[in-house]
Amino acid sequence: MDRTTMDLWVGLFVAAGIVALIGLAMKVGNLTSDHLGDTYTVSAHFDDIGGLKPRAPIKSAGVVVGRVDSIQFDSKRYDAVVKLKIDKSYKFPKDTFASINTSGLLGEQYVTLEAGGDTEMLEEDGKGKIEHTQPALVLEKLIGQFVSSKAEGDSSTPQNTMEDAQ
């Protein structure tokens, strides 16, 4: 094989490899969808974060507005401090309500922000704090509550009928 055809093949090979890499980044990975511009950080305290992980999406009205930056345990309040990175183009009022939800029954967990009616906005200097939060729904707790309430209901029914009969 002569030199020029070989060069051509190698050139095609390298180009195809780079295209595959870009394809992976754009089509398979989240390089395009993940692009948050400038962000600001606010913190929120949760009693229970469930299975929330760093980099989980923050959604408002279903639209991704940011990502969870870090999760730490607050040893003074004995709860979790979640730092939320929110895109600078989205501003939220001070009385915004944050909750942790699950997509689908067993899917990944994300933070939902619901805007309140305050006229003042959350500070963008990193000191912003979301006061109203709702902890994650933990499936085991929910089932536990359901089972115990069911058990109470069952034991009370025969008693009632007995009382009625008397």
Add this chain to the structure above:
Amino acid sequence: MLKRTTETLRGIGHRFINRIWRLGTAARFFWRILRRSTDKPMRLIKLTVHEMYATGVLSLVIILVSALFVGMVLGLQGYNTLQRYGSADAVGVLVALSLVRELGPVVTALLFAGRAGTAITAEIGLMKTTEQLSAMEMMAVNPIARVIAPRFWAGVISMPLLAAMFSMVGVLGGYLVAVPLLGIDAGSFWSQMQTSVDFRVDIVNGVIKSFVFGVACTIIALFEGYDAPPTAEGVSRATTRTVVNSSLAVLGLDFALTSFMISV
């Protein structure tokens, strides 16, 4: 009794020292390649392009066909299991993550060792057997700079490119099975994949892995060829050792790299 025990122990010790000795020779060989790579940069680039044709372009067919089938099988198997839990849509995530993180770099490296590594070992071993390498030295041409270094760089550059193509074609294979054949929605296939596959954590780490595997596979193939006893049997044994050692090195390195990457 005592004599037999000492004899056995001596045998073990001898083999152990030999292994370490060989490892040291290989490390010095690696260092010599790196040092000789700066000799004549223009010639090295030209020769590397030439070698990339042999290691990269000619490996394309087996890599791409394997990738397509690996992706399709992953799609079928993933669908079968995920569908029981009502999350068949996540099959794209399964295919993409397993390809980008593990199968892409590892399977590419194993195929590369079998396809290109053996060719390199046999070629260099035969060059040594027919005294072409010594002849080069006679003509004041350094065989490391002229023969070994271009093959090394060709392998190191080709591997990440091949692994990226493997992952991409594998994902397309998974798509072919999941969307037209099993009827999963194309939108949720891609969008779930994009929310779960992270560029930095998954794709870049996959590229780092395949780069490390490229260095390991190529250096093993080159060293086995360069170190082969100059006989027909010696070359054939060296070729076998290339495949065995490269595969073991790739799998061991994969575990080590993954444990580092997961903990970060």
